[in-house]
Structure formats: structure tokens, C-alpha cells
Amino acid sequence: MLIKDVIAIVFVLTGFFFFTTATLGLLRFPDFFARLHATGKGDTLAVLLSLTGLAVYHGFSLTSVKIVFIAVFMFLAQPTATHAISRAAFRCGEEIWTCELVIEDGALEQGGGK
């Protein structure tokens, strides 16, 4: 097994791990903004890592340059799309999840939101 195969495996596995965490956040978080917080940054990092791993695996060629071009484009486009859709949600009055602090008899309990 070549050294570039090992580097590619490490990068792609790390990207898959971040894809998994982003999907978990998209499924489990309580609010739209929290879900977007998870999937926007997690997916961007995972795409960058996976594309870097595939480019390293393929060696230096025109295809590898194209893969790097896709990585740069996604690095610019994904935060832009996330910002646009979260601004649309904020202006449309999407409800924001708040964590309410309930104080009873001096004890501090952290209650869930709505």
C-alpha cells in the first residue's frame, strides 16, 4: 500500500466522520437554526476533507485539478447558501429555540425550551 493511499484513506475517513456528525445534528437538534448550524459547517469541512483525499488518491493530473476546483467552489458556495437560507428564515419569523432557566427555591434547574 502506497503512502498516498494511506493519506487518502485518512482524509476520506475524517470527511465521513464529519458527514456523520452533520447528519446527526440535522436529525437531533431542536431548532431550524441549530440544525443549519450543524449541517452548514460540518458539511463544508467534510466536503473539503473528502475532496482533498480523493485528489491525493488520484495523483497529479487534470482530474485532480478539477477536484481541487470543486473544493474551492464548495468552500465559497456552501457558507453563502447557508447564510442566504438562514436570513430568509430569520426574516420570515421562524421561531428561535430558547433554553429557559427555571429557578425554584434557590436551586438552578435547566428546563428544556418549547
Add this chain to the structure above:
Amino acid sequence: MADFFLIIGVGMCVLVLFCLYRATCGPGVLNRAAGISAIGTKTLILLLLMGVIYGRVEMFIDISMVYALLNFIGCLVLAKYLEGSGEVSC
């Protein structure tokens, strides 16, 4: 090495199924938009993995590039449309 990429591709398909739950049952239009955007991002990587497995990356890389562009433009247009429409309740 192709087996490793095959396993990663199958795992990515499972993640797409999980995102599809948010895209179909998610409360509101915006949650569905977020789920569809996540699915598009995963499909981009999945296309490249298919190209590596089949040994024809030169063909799949162009499809993946077009998919990235379409995903970005679709998400942007949907955000603009929802911002103009005002209420997104159901």
C-alpha cells in the same frame, strides 16, 4: 482500495436516507430545504466515489461539478423565493 471506497459509498447512502427523513417529515419548508441541501452535498461526494470505483473519474467529475453548481443555485433561489413570500408556516 476499491472496497474501501465502496464501503464509504454505502455509508454515504445510509446518511442520505437519514437526511431524507428531514427532507420529507421536517416541520416547515425551511427544514426541508436544509435537508435537500445536505442531500445534494452528499450526492456530490457519492458521484466522485462512483467514478473512482468504476475507474472513470474523468466522466463523473464533470457531472459532480454541475451538481455542485445546481445545488448552490437551487438553494439560493429557494431562499430568495421564501424571503419574498413572507410566511413559511407549514
